[in-house]
Amino acid sequence: MMSIKQSICWWCFENLSPETICTAAVDIGYAAVELVPEEYWPLVKDHGLAIASFGGHGPLEDGLNKRSNHTRIQGEIEANLEKAVKWGIPNLIVFSGNRDGMSEEEGLANTVEGLQLVAKAAEEAGVTLVLELLNSKVDHPDYQCDHTAWGVQVCQQVGSSRVKLLYDIYHMQVMEGDVIQTIRDNHQWFGHYHTAGVPGRHEIDETQELYYPAIVRAIQATGYDGYLGQEFIPTRGPLSGLRQAYAACDI
Template sequence: MGKIHQSFSIWSNVRGEGVTLEHVLAAAAEIGYAAVDSLGGPPVEELVPLAAKHGLKVATFGGHATLTDGLNRPENHERIAGELRASIAKAADLGIPGVITFSGNRNGLDDYTGLLNCAEGLKQVAEYAEEKGVNLNMELLNSKVDHKDYQCDRTLWGVVLCELVKSPRVKLLYDIYHMQIDEGDVIRTIERHHAHFGHYHTAGVPGRHDLDDDQELNYPAIMRAIVATGYDLYVAHEFLPKGDAIEALRQAYLRCDV
């Protein structure tokens, strides 16, 4: 077992005829996985004991609704702050290191105003996250292919957001798949900005499939770059398997086991 603590996303990997969550959790544990991302599965409070049966942790879960209608709108702040406080408390109680936050789509909003709005929204809950020891990971998503108009679609935008909030608990979910599509330069980005990264996601580019030789990212090199930063949380696979889900998870684990 290498130095990367690997996780996987439920929504993308528990799929196909006859594939059950219980089966995938058991297989993932046998492969060597450390955790599962609670995205698309049962409520997190139900997933934690189910995962624990197989020696797995829960790495993260969505902290608020919704991906498209998020923190870049001041009218959402009261609602999202309440949802995030509840999620932070739940994460702390369940031993989950971070929850995911979303900027929302632009819908005509310029990036500077959206940035300031997101910062103000996160400031409302940052102190509580610090008290509870839970990271708020703003997810970076591509707006070129998968999430048209999503505002937090560049690493530097997210880094400036973290710097505006000035909380050690406000970080980024650096999704390698998404950022390869929108900006590339993955390893240099990790080297420069890793202090702001609280969680990682993977998938093959193009297509969001297996981490195999048919896609363009050199995942062993990327994992070595992550290890070199001293990162000690989770890297989660969020790809859509082209074939057998368990075999795809096994191959992804081996490729990233550096």
């Protein structure tokens, strides 16, 4: 079985120089970086690295679950799809937004409607829109797409092969746990994965509760051929944390 392709989520390591991040990525064995400021895309490519994802629209708190945002978000996504095609970026990350008192049913219907507006463009571009699952318990209070089942319903109702979920292992461990079984049961809806240690969103080491080798094996068993994005906030030397995370997931 081939090792899973790993990427570095840029924002977690912004205290390092762009050159240092790229050089370290290549040295350790990472295939890609993601969520990279556009000004550094040429540098990333010069190092032979792929760009696994970037944000399809902003901000995450004010997203697809509000119909009043749809025209704005459609324009942002369509413009970013063009960039993704030009730079060979396979995923755009999209967001439900916060509830702000909205019911689950209304938010779901609105999110589906918003994604249906851009699904055809994503299909034509060959780029996947990945709706990110985030925890509302610790990091993103009131965020609506905070449970796998809600996100799966969105994908089912949109009905496009280019609209999937970003299954963030850290966030979903915080919200619901049962990570491996969730992957086994729902992998057809998962287009991208992110990591971090729980609790704290820090290194993948002995201080946290998730056993990433088993999680990665579960992902591999689904036939997934995309990237696993390391998205932890380092508490010590960031390069040693990146090496440790890579080794833990290099199965």
